[in-house]
Structure formats: structure tokens, C-alpha cells
């Protein structure tokens with residue numbers, strides 16, 4: 001009898017190929033090897049990060065503000081949203097490649113900006129940038145990063161996130177530096193007028209500036225892989241890390257007493273400053289930290305190209321509404337502006353839910369930082385591959401051949417308020 005190949009066989013072969021590192025069409029390949037064992041989904045990186053990092057650093061990354069209601073709300077919002085699949089649709093040629101600001105990315109997600117990553121991961125910003133460039137997804141370099149932005153550009157980063165004080169000369173100088181370095185997209189984060197109240201940092205002894213204490217030393221000694229592989233290796237090879245990218249010039253070292261003063265008065269930043277940035281910055285301009293549809297309309301009128309609907313991963317205002325819940329209302333106000341979202345995205349199904357509710361793109365934070373901390377750029381690529389594979393599988397299960405066909409009909413209206 002002639003051998004026949006069913007559709008399932010073909011998919012199984014293609015999926016087995018993907019596990020062996022051959023890419024599924026349009027998707028990010030999964031890395032294999034002993035370092036990736038047990039890391040089957042993005043949530044696994046949290047558990048591995050908890051083991052690897054000193055308590056104070058794990059708490060800094062994983063934690064949120066005050067009661068952590070906003071943090072929990074982000075995942076809960078995805079958890080309570082149900083999908084409605086369509087069947088008997090030919091999805092065999094499906095692709096998750098997504099165009100954003102004129103660039104064709106391999107997947108509809110990127111790496112959210114995260115500060116002081118080089119404290120958690122050896123040369124963290126470089127590892128994240130290299131991995132993202134290798135798999136063709138965007139990585140947003142944080143203003144609070146510890147490696148000069150020019151070097152991270154060399155490693156492949158093209159998006160820079162600024163924290164700006166309400167001070168026009170400082171704004172102009174930083175915007176010019178970012179432009180001169182060659183960045184294409186500027187993200188202005190607007191949900192941090194004052195530092196957040198993160199009690200877990202106080203309890204664990206984590207502060208900026210870092211206070212060298214016995215407790216800190218003990219936390220390091222009991223996590224030797226981090227102590228030798230990240231902390232001491234960084235200081236021996238590159239010296240004490242500085243805040244490199246807050247301003248046009250180099251900022252203070254992480255142990256400096258005047259770090260907070262050096263940041264400047266962010267609670268004076270207003271829509272007028274955004275308008276000034278728009279006049280000066282020629283690339284794509286994105287505002288991150290919008291949760292109100294009225295603010296989305298103001299941002300659109302200010303001429304931004306994109307909005308990231310975000311509550312900063314539950315790290316700023318506690319009880320801030322979850323981005324997914326306000327997404328439909330914001331999409332309605334933001335016509336012509338690319339709407340993106342972050343906060344609690346951990347699964348391919350989360351990505352599809354956000355896209356079905358009108359987002360064009362999503363960003364993921366913590367899992368990528370844990371991945372970089374434990375295994376550098378290889379594990380970051382692995383994490384991206386896992387999420388991409390889930391998206392690919394879920395597209396077939398949802399009956400969507402391309403992401404543009406995702407719509408509110410794919411979401412059970414009883415589980416989310418559709419405007």
C-alpha cells in the first residue's frame with residue numbers, strides 16, 4: 001500500500017523540524033539544548049529566574065507596586081477573556097509576520113523596555129538586543145539602562161525608550177543623541193511622574209542607589225552563578241555600571257547618592273513637551289503608558305505614530321486598570337495610530353486575544369529579562385521561539401490564516417467589554 005501523508009503528519013513533521021531549530025514559516029525558531037530543558041513556556045522563566053537571581057533582584061523584576069493588584073489584574077484580564085475559534089479554514093499557509101512602522105517583523109511581539117537589566121543579566125541590554133535582532137523582533141532599550149545606547153544600537157536595537165523631565169533643553173539634547181545614534185523609533189514613557197511605591201524592594205533591601213549592606217552581600221554569596229557570572233564579571237571587565245542613557249551625557253554610577261536627583265522633575269512633563277518632541281524627532285514616535293481613551297485621542301492629536309497601552313506591568317500606580325480591558329475603547333479613539341499593548345502577555349493565546357481586540361503588536365517584559373539573566377541571548381531567542389510557536393499553533397486552532405483576520409468575533413463578548 002502506498003504511503004500517504006495526512007495533514008497532521010505534515011504538521012507534526014514541520015513542528016518536529018521546528019524543535020530541531022528549522023523554522024516554521026514566518027515564525028521564530030525554538031532553540032534546543034540542555035540549557036533549555038524544562039523551559040517550555042514563558043511562565044517557566046519566572047521560576048528559573050527566582051532560583052538564579054538574588055532575592056532582592058528577583059523581587060525587583062517580578063514585583064509590582066503596593067498591593068500588586070494591578071500586576072495580578074494584568075494576567076487575570078487575559079485569564080477571563082475566552083476565545084471563539086472558527087473551523088474548517090485552510091490555515092496551512094499561515095504567517096505571523098507583522099509590519100510595524102515600515103518594518104516587517106517575524107512575529108507580532110517585541111521585548112519591552114526594562115531598566116537596569118545589566119544588573120540581572122551579564123551585559124543584559126546587549127544580550128536582549130542581539131537576540132531580538134537575530135530573530136527579527138523589536139527590542140526597546142530602556143532609558144534606565146547601564147550600557148551606552150550607541151553600543152546597544154551596534155548590537156541591533158532600533159527602538160529607544162526615554163524617561164524625560166519637563167525640561168526642554170534636556171529633552172532636546174537627549175532626542176538629538178538618540179537620533180544621532182541611528183535609532184528609528186522613540187518611545188516616551190509617561191506613567192512615571194514620580195517613583196513608584198514598591199514595598200517588596202524595601203523589604204528585600206533593594207534600592208537605587210544600591211546600598212552596599214551585609215544583607216546584600218549575603219544575597220549575592222548565596223547566588224554564586226549570578227555573583228561570579230554577572231556581578232563580578234561586569235565590574236571586573238567593564239567597571240562600576242553607570243546610568244548611561246538618561247540624558248545626552250553619561251549619568252551617575254548605580255551606587256551614587258545623587259541618582260534620584262539626577263533624574264530630574266518628571267512630574268512637570270506635559271502634552272506640550274510631547275508636542276516639542278514630535279517637532280524635533282523625525283522617526284516614529286510612540287507614547288507608552290496610556291490607559292484612558294481621552295489620552296489616546298490627545299496623543300493622536302499630538303501626532304504620535306503609536307501608543308503602547310500599558311500600566312507598566314503593574315509597577316507604577318496600583319489598581320491601574322489592565323491594558324486589555326481598555327484596549328477596545330482606545331483602539332476606537334486612536335484611528336490612524338498603531339495601538340500596542342503590554343502587561344501580562346505570556347501565551348500565544350494572550351497575543352491573539354490582544355490582536356483580536358484591536359492591538360497591532362504586543363510587548364513582553366519580565367520573561368525575557370529572566371531568560372537573559374539565566375542564559376544570555378540564547379535563552380532570549382528560546383523564549384521568543386516558544387511564544388512564536390504558540391502563536392503559530394494557536395492560529396491554526398483558531399482558524400486564522402493571517403493575523404489581520406483576527407477580529408472581535410474571535411472573542412466571547414460575555415468575557416470582555418467590547419466598545
Ligand SMILES: Cc1cc2nc3c(=O)[nH]c(=O)nc-3n(C[C@H](O)[C@H](O)[C@H](O)COP(=O)(O)O)c2cc1C
Pocket residue numbers: 060061062074112113114115116142143144161189288310311312313314315342343344345363364365366367369
Ligand atoms: C525590571 C523591569 C524594569 C522595567 N523598566 C522599565 C523602563 O525602564 N521603562 C519603561 O518604560 N518600562 C519599564 N518596565 C515596564 C515594561 O516595559 C513593561 O511595561 C512591563 O514589564 C510589561 O509587563 P510584563 O512584564 O508583565 O510583560 C520595566 C519592567 C520591569 C519588569
